[in-house]
Amino acid sequence: DQQVKQNSPSLSVQEGRISILNCDYTNSMFDYFLWYKKYPAEGPTFLISISSIKDKNEDGRFTVFLNKSAKHLSLHIVPSQPGDSAVYFCALGGTSYGKLTFGQGTILTVHP
Amino acid sequence: NAGVTQTPKFRILKIGQSMTLQCTQDMNHNYMYWYRQDPGMGLKLIYYSVGAGITDKGEVPNGYNVSRSTTEDFPLRLELAAPSQTSVYFCASSSGGRGEKLFFGSGTQLSVL
Numbered sequence: 001d002q003q004v005k006q007n008s009p010s011l012s013v014q015e016g017r018i019s020i021l022n023c024d025y026t027n028s029m030f031d032y033f034l035w036y037k038k039y040p041a042e043g044p045t046f047l048i049s050i051s052s053i054k055d056k057n058e059d060g061r062f063t064v065f066l067n068k069s070a071k072h073l074s075l076h077i078v079p080s081q082p083g084d085s086a087v088y089f090c091a092l093g094g095t096s097y098g099k100l101t102f103g104q105g106t107i108l109t110v111h112p
Numbered sequence: 113n114a115g116v117t118q119t120p121k122f123r124i125l126k127i128g129q130s131m132t133l134q135c136t137q138d139m140n141h142n143y144m145y146w147y148r149q150d151p152g153m154g155l156k157l158i159y160y161s162v163g164a165g166i167t168d169k170g171e172v173p174n175g176y177n178v179s180r181s182t183t184e185d186f187p188l189r190l191e192l193a194a195p196s197q198t199s200v201y202f203c204a205s206s207s208g209g210r211g212e213k214l215f216f217g218s219g220t221q222l223s224v225l
Contacts, residue, residue: 043217046214
């Protein structure tokens with residue numbers, strides 16, 4: 001029973017173009033949403049988050065969109081850079097104690 | 113600024129052996145977590161702790177034990193290792209509960225053969 005799904009295992013994008021990573025969830029109880037980035041042999045690092053009271057949050061080249069009615073979350077990276085090549089996880093929270101439920105991850109490759 | 117430190121980075125165990133994965137954080141965070149990541153999968157919560165002396169099970173606790181005697185340390189114990197426990201293990205900490213981001217260690221790659 002996967003509550004959080006990232007349906008694209010991988011995404012390949014040209015440098016300078018937009019990268020769009022998607023995340024779908026089934027449980028309406030989730031009320032805050034995060035994106036993490038992971039390089040090989042390192043732990044995940046926090047990228048950007050959004051709470052359920054918003055539908056958009058921007059931080060530089062990164063924008064997260066939330067569509068609560070569709071239970072859909074997306075991360076836009078504009079413009080994409082080769083250094084953005086990594087695995088991206090969406091992570092959802094909705095309980096106390098800060099527990100997060102993670103998607104399977106999407107491998108982003110940005111070609112020069 | 114060390115953040116969350118995990119040791120060892122790599123370990124190979126034989127079936128039936130036991131070991132402890134160490135995790136320490138220097139950010140004075142009350143909340144700590146253990147996750148495992150299997151290939152092609154997301155991170156799954158094993159155990160978590162909201163403060164010294166308080167621990168609780170996550171999604172996949174079977175085969176593991178934890179303790180939290182200090183704010184800084186949150187070791188994960190594997191008893192009677194099985195091949196199904198081959199995974200990458202991540203420890204994380206957080207300053208609060210709901211809505212707070214987690215800070216992760218660099219992980220321990222464990223193989224059980």
